[in-house]
Every structure is written in structure tokens, then in C-alpha cells.
Amino acid sequence: MKGTKPLSMEYRWGQVVASDGVRAMMESALTARDRVGVQDFVLLENYTSEAAFIENLRKRFKENLIYTYIGSVLVSVNPYKDLEIYTKNHMERYRGVNFYEVSPHIYAVSDNAYRSMRTERKDQCILISGESGAGKTEASKKILQYYAVTCPASEHVQTIKDRLLQSNPVLEAFGNAKTLRNDNSSRFGKYMDIQFDFKGAPVGGHIINYLLEKSRVVHQNHGERNFHIFYQIIEGGEEDLLRRLGLERNTQQYQYLVKGNCPKVSSISDRSDWKVVRKALTVIGFNDDEVEELLNIIASVLHLGNVQYSEEESYTHITSDIQIKYLARVRLN
Numbered sequence: 001m002k003g004t005k006p007l008s009m010e011y012r013w014g015q016v017v018a019s020d021g022v023r024a025m026m027e028s029a030l031t032a033r034d035r036v037g038v039q040d041f042v043l044l045e046n047y048t049s050e051a052a053f054i055e056n057l058r059k060r061f062k063e064n065l066i067y068t069y070i071g072s073v074l075v076s077v078n079p080y081k082d083l084e085i086y087t088k089n090h091m092e093r094y095r096g097v098n099f100y101e102v103s104p105h106i107y108a109v110s111d112n113a114y115r116s117m118r119t120e121r122k123d124q125c126i127l128i129s130g131e132s133g134a135g136k137t138e139a140s141k142k143i144l145q146y147y148a149v150t151c152p153a154s155e156h157v158q159t160i161k162d163r164l165l166q167s168n169p170v171l172e173a174f175g176n177a178k179t180l181r182n183d184n185s186s187r188f189g190k191y192m193d194i195q196f197d198f199k200g201a202p203v204g205g206h207i208i209n210y211l212l213e214k215s216r217v218v219h220q221n222h223g224e225r226n227f228h229i230f231y232q233i234i235e236g237g238e239e240d241l242l243r244r245l246g247l248e249r250n251t252q253q254y255q256y257l258v259k260g261n262c263p264k265v266s267s268i269s270d271r272s273d274w275k276v277v278r279k280a281l282t283v284i285g286f287n288d289d290e291v292e293e294l295l296n297i298i299a300s301v302l303h304l305g306n307v308q309y310s311e312e313e314s315y316t317h318i319t320s321d322i323q324i325k326y327l328a329r330v331r332l333n
Contacts, residue, residue, distance in 0.1 A: 036060055039104050040069040067104035074109050078135035095150050106139055110146040118200050133182035141168050152201040160202050166280035173277045178225040183267045187213035220260035236274025245299035246326040256305035300327050
């Protein structure tokens with residue numbers, strides 16, 4: 001037919017020959033692959049090479065592509081900065097889409113587990129593993145946020161969603177601390193169980209903690225801190241609250257907070273975090289009396305660290321009456 005454009009691909013003697021346009025597109029794709037790597041490690045030509053594996057990670061990380069697949073396994077590299085890849089629009093992009101239709105993301109893993117649960121009607125598990133600072137805590141929060149936005153909701157379900165999300169600030173306050181490698185390192189293991197109804201809506205859940213690093217309460221290495229909650233209550237607690245607990249707004253006054261000689265961290269706002277934790281305690285169901293009792297226990301730990309002793313005639317006795325007064329009050333409660 002006159003005036004028609006030639007096909008972009010034509011057959012010659014049993015071979016496919018690309019036109020200039022298609023050839024340019026293919027070359028562009030190869031160039032992009034050289035620059036950003038492949039999004040699934042199984043596509044690497046030298047897939048058994050550790051050096052090729054690391055180089056592919058390096059290429060993608062350089063382009064802010066922090067997620068890469070190994071089949072159905074997701075490898076992530078912590079960028080230590082905020083990336084605009086966790087918006088509601090991104091959540092909708094991965095909702096109900098085939099696992100490999102879109103680029104690698106924690107939302108893809110979350111959605112795949114959710115859809116498998118609904119179609120197969122079997123429990124699903126997402127295992128998050130990595131070294132300190134790899135981003136395990138953040139990954140678990142992204143998964144919860146994804147389900148909170150994309151799952152069916154009602155007034156009751158929304159309450160459950162809020163409690164699931166607000167459990168994180170509380171867990172981090174009592175179980176996370178600054179270490180030499182990570183300013184918000186989880187010093188405990190966590191198993192989180194989310195329960196869904198037949199409609200696919202979250203209706204409950206429970207969190208099991210284990211192997212809490214209790215020794216950190218009384219000793220921290222140089223450059224490290226105690227658990228966040230102690231600094232939060234000192235820096236963010238209201239004056240009336242501190243007065244009731246017998247605390248001063250000065251972390252240097254407490255022996256359990258100065259072992260690591262690192263009371264403040266530039267990346268952490270203890271005052272702002274305290275407000276978040278205090279609100280979260282209410283959302284997850286703590287009443288005022290229970291919160292007061294909990295804070296009394298926290299304060300008693302700080303007072304206990306300041307108890308002083310002296311020795312007279314082979315006997316040891318306590319010389320700090322103020323700390324004992326507050327400790328005794330907590331015991332009576």
C-alpha cells in the first residue's frame with residue numbers, strides 16, 4: 001500500500017533484522033542496563049560471581065535503586081536518607097499487581113504475601129534479616145503502613161490499624177538504642193503476627209519480643225546510649241511529670257545515661273519522640289493510671305543507678321536518701 005511506513009522489524013532469509021529505530025531502542029536499553037544494573041540477580045550473565053553481585057548492587061544504589069530481587073527474595077540497601085518511594089501513589093501502584101510486573105519494592109513483597117494469604121487461605125510469613133543498620137525496623141514499618149492503607153477498612157478496622165502502627169514508636173522507645181553503627185538500632189528480636197478476617201481486613205495481632213539486651217540498662221560502650229525511653233522522658237517530659245517522678249531535666253545527672261558519654265544524637269529529637277510515644281501509649285490502650293505506673297518504673301531505674309553506698313566497719317550502707325524515697329514509693333505502688 002502506497003504511503004505506508006515500513007515495518008520496524010523485517011524478516012530476511014529466516015533472520016530478524018532490526019530497523020534503525022528499534023536498534024536504537026535496544027542499544028538504549030543495554031546502555032541503561034550497564035548504568036543501573038539488572039533488577040533481578042538471576043538475570044546476571046555471571047550469576048555465580050560474588051564480584052558481579054556486588055557490582056550490580058553498587059550500580060543500582062548509585063541510582064537510588066535500593067531494591068533488587070533474587071527471584072522472590074528482596075535485597076535492600078539502606079540509603080540512610082529519605083526517598084520519595086513510599087507515598088500512597090506508590091502503594092496503589094503495587095496493589096494487586098503481579099510480583100514481577102513492577103520494579104522491586106518492599107510493597108511488592110507485602111502485596112504478594114497478602115494476596116497469597118487470601119487466594120490460598122493459608123498463613124504467610126515475611127522474614128526480615130540483616131545486620132545492624134541494614135533497615136530491618138524500617139522495613140517492618142513500611143509493611144505495616146502498606147497494609148494500613150491498602151486493606152479494607154471500617155471504623156473498627158481503622159482502630160486496629162492505628163494500634164498496629166502506633167505499636168512501633170513504643171517498641172522502639174523501650175527496645176531501640178544508639179549504637180556505634182546505627183542511631184536507632186533494635187536491641188531485641190521481634191515476631192509480629194497480624195490477623196485478618198475473611199474479607200482481608202486486619203482485625204488484630206500480637207507482637208512477641210525476645211532476647212532484649214538488658215545489660216544496656218546499666219552499661220553502654222563509649223559512643224553508645226541507653227534505650228531511647230530514658231532520654232525521651234528527661235528531655236520531653238512535662239515539668240509536672242518530672243516533679244512527680246523526682247527527675248531533673250539533665251541527662252548528665254544519671255549514672256545509667258552517661259556511661260557511653262553520648263547523651264545527645266543529632267539525628268534524634270528526644271523531645272519530639274516523647275510526644276509521639278506518649279500519644280501512642282493512649283492509642284494502643286494504656287489508661288492514665290497504667291501510663292503513670294509505667295513511667296514510675298522508668299524513673300525508678302534512673303534513681304537506682306544513682307544510689308550511693310559507703311563502707312563502715314566492714315558494713316555497707318546506703319548514703320543517698322532521696323533515691324531511696326522514690327524507689328520505695330514505686331515499690332508501694
